[in-house]
Amino acid sequence: KEKNRDGYLPLFDRFASFYSRYVYRRIRDCWNYPICSVPGNEVVLKDRVTNDNGWTFEFTGSKTKCLNLASYNYLGFAENSGPCAEFAIDAIYKYGVTTGGTRQQYGTCDLHVELEKLTAEFLGVEDAITFGMGFATNALNIPTLLSPGCLVISDEKNHASLILGIRLPGATVKVFKHNDVKHLEQILRESIYKGQPSQEGYKPWKKILIVVEGVYSMEGTIVRLPEIIALKKKYKAYLYLDEAHSIGAMGKHGRGIVDYFGCDPKDIDILMGTFTKSFGSAGGYIAGTKELIDFLRKNSFASKYAWAMAPPVAAQIIAVLKILMGRDGTNEGQKRIETLARNTRYFRRRIEQMGIIIHGNEDSPVVPILVYLYSKIAAMVRTLIKEKIATVGVGYPATPLMEGRIRICLSAAHTKEQLDYALAVIEKVADEIGLKYSRKPIDPT
Numbered sequence: 400k401e402k403n404r405d406g407y408l409p410l411f412d413r414f415a416s417f418y419s420r421y422v423y424r425r426i427r428d429c430w431n432y433p434i435c436s437v438p439g440n441e442v443v444l445k446d447r448v449t450n451d452n453g454w455t456f457e458f459t460g461s462k463t464k465c466l467n468l469a470s471y472n473y474l475g476f477a478e479n480s481g482p483c484a485e486f487a488i489d490a491i492y493k494y495g496v497t498t499g500g501t502r503q504q505y506g507t508c509d510l511h512v513e514l515e516k517l518t519a520e521f522l523g524v525e526d527a528i529t530f531g532m533g534f535a536t537n538a539l540n541i542p543t544l545l546s547p548g549c550l551v552i553s554d555e556k557n558h559a560s561l562i563l564g565i566r567l568p569g570a571t572v573k574v575f576k577h578n579d580v581k582h583l584e585q586i587l588r589e590s591i592y593k594g595q596p597s598q599e600g601y602k603p604w605k606k607i608l609i610v611v612e613g614v615y616s617m618e619g620t621i622v623r624l625p626e627i628i629a630l631k632k633k634y635k636a637y638l639y640l641d642e643a644h645s646i647g648a649m650g651k652h653g654r655g656i657v658d659y660f661g662c663d664p665k666d667i668d669i670l671m672g673t674f675t676k677s678f679g680s681a682g683g684y685i686a687g688t689k690e691l692i693d694f695l696r697k698n699s700f701a702s703k704y705a706w707a708m709a710p711p712v713a714a715q716i717i718a719v720l721k722i723l724m725g726r727d728g729t730n731e732g733q734k735r736i737e738t739l740a741r742n743t744r745y746f747r748r749r750i751e752q753m754g755i756i757i758h759g760n761e762d763s764p765v766v767p768i769l770v771y772l773y774s775k776i777a778a779m780v781r782t783l784i785k786e787k788i789a790t791v792g793v794g795y796p797a798t799p800l801m802e803g804r805i806r807i808c809l810s811a812a813h814t815k816e817q818l819d820y821a822l823a824v825i826e827k828v829a830d831e832i833g834l835k836y837s838r839k840p841i842d843p844t
């Protein structure tokens with residue numbers, strides 16, 4: 400690498416990859432849209448014009464309202480006109496927007512105590528602890544639980560926050576094929592039989608942790624939880640389940656993937672989730688036994704050294720939890736859970752009928768439309784924006800190289816008319832850019 404004029408090696412590896420140099424630069428207008436409204440079922444975007452060089456842009460001062468298929472607003476609680484906003488506003492008046500400290504240093508307010516009690520109750524476990532950021536909940540708590548000599552077995556499609564958390568503590572990491580329980584068992588069997596390599600030969604692992612997600616955010620797949628629970632029991636491994644995309648959104652009562660399969664929440668050693676999606680708020684939680692949560696309260700990097708969750712954020716989550724648990728005296732929560740499930744099945748079925756390839760389970764509100772090629776990501780995002788529909792384009796390195804996709808997140812807040820409009824536009828774009836790959840004719844009835 401060349402030194403610059405002052406003799407420094409480059410700080411950023413900006414031109415390291417072909418993709419950042421040639422591809423991303425040419426299609427980066429597909430991302431980074433500043434939003435100027437609540438990320439509800441519609442969202443207002445700041446308009447931009449692309450400069451003559453074709454890849455930088457400037458804001459024009461005008462705005463466009465789009466149908467929002469891009470935000471993780473599964474239950475429609477991101478709307479500020481919703482029933483929770485007044486709780487958040489009251490909390491600002493009462494507590495301000497900061498806690499003024501970490502959890503152990505006067506950063507715990509009574510809202511945190513109430514929220515953690517409610518979260519544990521909602522999930523059906525003994526206790527829970529909350530954190531200011533979902534990403535940090537994974538990245539900073541997993542290292543608290545592991546050390547060199549431990550083995551982590553991680554699904555290949557796990558989120559970046561999990562991967563970071565798994566790499567930090569110096570444990571041995573093995574990766575199993577996405578949702579492939581046979582491969583997981585093979586790794587478990589071989590690892591237990593052999594143990595960890597040491598100077599004397601092999602010795603047993605200190606502990607084994609299996610790490611999976613409830614609904615995978617780029618795939619829309621659902622974890623094969625009952626089989627994984629059976630394996631973790633058989634091989635005496637611990638199980639860490641990230642419910643970021645499933646809590647609130649999946650299961651008859653919105654209690655996540657554990658609820659969806661009717662499993663016992665106590666069979667999952669570490670239940671993790673975020674409040675950024677179904678709760679329209681921010682932050683994350685870990686739930687489990689009292690012993691686990693007490694340990695994290697004392698030892699977690701995220702509670703010892705990081706600012707506590709902001710009070711209005713906690714107030715919003717409490718309000719949503721009460722609605723989901725029916726404590727507001729209505730069946731609003733149940734209604735939203737059912738609407739999301741209905742919207743999801745309807746939208747997925749219609750897309751499949753068009754012959755467009757999508758990934759994931761029929762009940763998953765994350766819908767990745769496979770466009771495969773980079774150029775098609777750009778073509779689709781741009782055309783949809785012109786038609787006033789916001790979606791997220793995702794490509795390498797977040798997906799395999801030739802598996803670019805448009806990711807759509809469905810919401811209970813979407814009306815049937817909105818979904819029908821989106822479906823009609825998607826079909827038109829799919830015809831234009833050649834997306835109808837499925838050879839199997841699908842019965843439209």
Ligand code: PMP
Nearest residue numbers: 532533534558560616643673675
């Ligand atoms: N886990 C998963 C599976 C995620 O998809 C995400 C982000 N979408 C996170 C954790 C991080 O959560 P947050 O965005 O709330 O910080």
